[in-house]
Amino acid sequence: MVLLGDIPERALAVFAHPDDPEVACGGTLAHWASQGAEVRLVVANAGDKGSADATTDPQVLTERRADEVAAAAKVLALVGFDLLGIPDGEITNTIDLRATLVGLVRRHRPEVVIAPDPTAVFFGDSYVNHRDHRELGWAVLDAVAPAAASPLYFPDQGPPHQVTTLLLSGTLEPDAWVDVTTSIDRKVAAVSCHETRVGHDPDLVAELLRARTAESGTHANVPHAEGYRRLRLA
Ligand SMILES: [Zn+2]
Numbered sequence: 001m002v003l004l005g006d007i008p009e010r011a012l013a014v015f016a017h018p019d020d021p022e023v024a025c026g027g028t029l030a031h032w033a034s035q036g037a038e039v040r041l042v043v044a045n046a047g048d049k050g051s052a053d054a055t056t057d058p059q060v061l062t063e064r065r066a067d068e069v070a071a072a073a074k075v076l077a078l079v080g081f082d083l084l085g086i087p088d089g090e091i092t093n094t095i096d097l098r099a100t101l102v103g104l105v106r107r108h109r110p111e112v113v114i115a116p117d118p119t120a121v122f123f124g125d126s127y128v129n130h131r132d133h134r135e136l137g138w139a140v141l142d143a144v145a146p147a148a149a150s151p152l153y154f155p156d157q158g159p160p161h162q163v164t165t166l167l168l169s170g171t172l173e174p175d176a177w178v179d180v181t182t183s184i185d186r187k188v189a190a191v192s193c194h195e196t197r198v199g200h201d202p203d204l205v206a207e208l209l210r211a212r213t214a215e216s217g218t219h220a221n222v223p224h225a226e227g228y229r230r231l232r233l234a
Pocket of ligand 1: 019020
């Protein structure tokens, strides 16, 4: 068990759908930002299919969800975010996506990158991890190790940058935790900004989020934690 107490100077969270980062690691991002870290976010998907209502206009939903990302970023005190606008369900680990991710890593120069663990396919016996999460996770792994640090990969995407630590969320094998006890309220508030997803029962969502971080906290001996599989790349 490792409790990650260090605050990175710069961190970059790369996730698929607009509400994924807040759910996965909102407490970590808010905690680091409050301690002076420059925290940025990349949201790869447009969120255009994130509705159970067949009459939804995907373009209108995309715009609403972009506004929700902006509102959540404010709550978390992020310094910025990038939206890649890939339609939901259409992320593929292509050379073009890797070039884009390498460019973002080289521009923002994070010590820590947080992304989905692509090796997690099944959660329990009733949930299949979304294809976008898996494909994006692989693309981030490939972009960060080794491409971003290797000058002959994507030479037109800026000077090489070595990410020090990769934290994979949504993992079946967590081995490192961040104490989010002081930032759990901001995590809940940030997730609540995603009104299109939270729906009419924000209290239930808040309860589920707190239950999940409390469960993770039992592994780290703190009241609330977010867990990751950690890779130390340098
Ligand atoms: Zn998602």
